[in-house]
Amino acid sequence: MPEIINAPDFDLAATLLCGQAFRWTRGEDGWFTGIVDGRVWRLRQTGHLLEFTGVSAERLCTYLALDRSLVEIAATFPDDAPLRAAVQAHWGLRVLRQEPWETLASFIASSTKQIVQIRQIVDLLATYYGDAGAFPGVDVIARASLPDLLACKLGFRAKHLLAAAQAIDAGRVRLYDLPGMEYDRAMEELLKLNGVGEKIANCTLLFGCGFDEAFPVDVWVKRALVRLGIKSPTHFGPYAGWAQQYLFFSERTRGRQPALNRNAKR
Numbered sequence: 240m241p242e243i244i245n246a247p248d249f250d251l252a253a254t255l256l257c258g259q260a261f262r263w264t265r266g267e268d269g270w271f272t273g274i275v276d277g278r279v280w281r282l283r284q285t286g287h288l289l290e291f292t293g294v295s296a297e298r299l300c301t302y303l304a305l306d307r308s309l310v311e312i313a314a315t316f317p318d319d320a321p322l323r324a325a326v327q328a329h330w331g332l333r334v335l336r337q338e339p340w341e342t343l344a345s346f347i348a349s350s351t352k353q354i355v356q357i358r359q360i361v362d363l364l365a366t367y368y369g370d371a372g373a374f375p376g377v378d379v380i381a382r383a384s385l386p387d388l389l390a391c392k393l394g395f396r397a398k399h400l401l402a403a404a405q406a407i408d409a410g411r412v413r414l415y416d417l418p419g420m421e422y423d424r425a426m427e428e429l430l431k432l433n434g435v436g437e438k439i440a441n442c443t444l445l446f447g448c449g450f451d452e453a454f455p456v457d458v459w460v461k462r463a464l465v466r467l468g469i470k471s472p473t474h475f476g477p478y479a480g481w482a483q484q485y486l487f488f489s490e491r492t493r494g495r496q497p498a499l500n501r502n503a504k505r
Contacts, residue, residue: 244296245288248330250330260446301336322486329485337447338374347439350399399434399435417429417444422450426444429443429444438455451481455480
């Protein structure tokens with residue numbers, strides 16, 4: 240039987256479909272299925288109630304950031320009309336706390352790819368290299384061959400993923416030390432990796448390492464920033480990354496149903 244917790248100020252669909260994670264699918268019965276920590280999780284929301292299987296309540300709350308006050312986070316946002324509209328439209332969207340390597344690898348795979356294609360690549364990596372569908376570890380990818388990675392539809396990204404895994408596995412890049420670093424130092428560490436620019440690095444820091452100020456900028460966010468007339472992410476305050484995700488999701492789903500927008504790029 241599923242367990243149930245109260246989850247106010249939370250939107251499960253917006254959180255899982257907003258382009259920050261790529262291993263979740265929604266069934267016709269409303270249940271989301273994903274693989275986290277090497278286990279199959281199933282989640283479904285009805286009102287403020289969140290049903291779940293495959294995970295403890297404590298771990299689920301950490302992953303979904305339900306242990307944080309969205310009201311307090313949103314209160315730090317500047318009073319800009321487009322941002323205010325995005326927050327109102329997608330209230331309940333939260334920034335996930337994901338595993339750093341899977342986050343980095345997924346966003347290396349995301350370069351110039353549409354979200355549906357990113358999902359396919361990540362699923363292929365898990366199928367060919369993972370244990371029971373879990374995302375493969377750094378050491379596994381570090382030992383992979385380039386031709387085998389190319390078979391996972393990575394294209395030119397395959398060499399970047401392989402090089403990143405080898406650098407982290409050898410200790411030349413300290414991925415798992417990033418959460419304990421200052422933001423600028425963590426960014427510097429990630430930029431050592433070939434094929435990792437500021438956008439991929441910021442995605443990794445925001446979604447995988449807990450840096451709330453990390454601010455990924457892609458074509459969607461650029462449009463929002465132009466409309467706001469803003470040049471610096473510091474405008475958005477200490478939770479700039481959360482504000483960015485609201486702007487990104489609002490731009491990406493403008494005039495469309497979020498779940499049906501399968502051709503957007505991350």
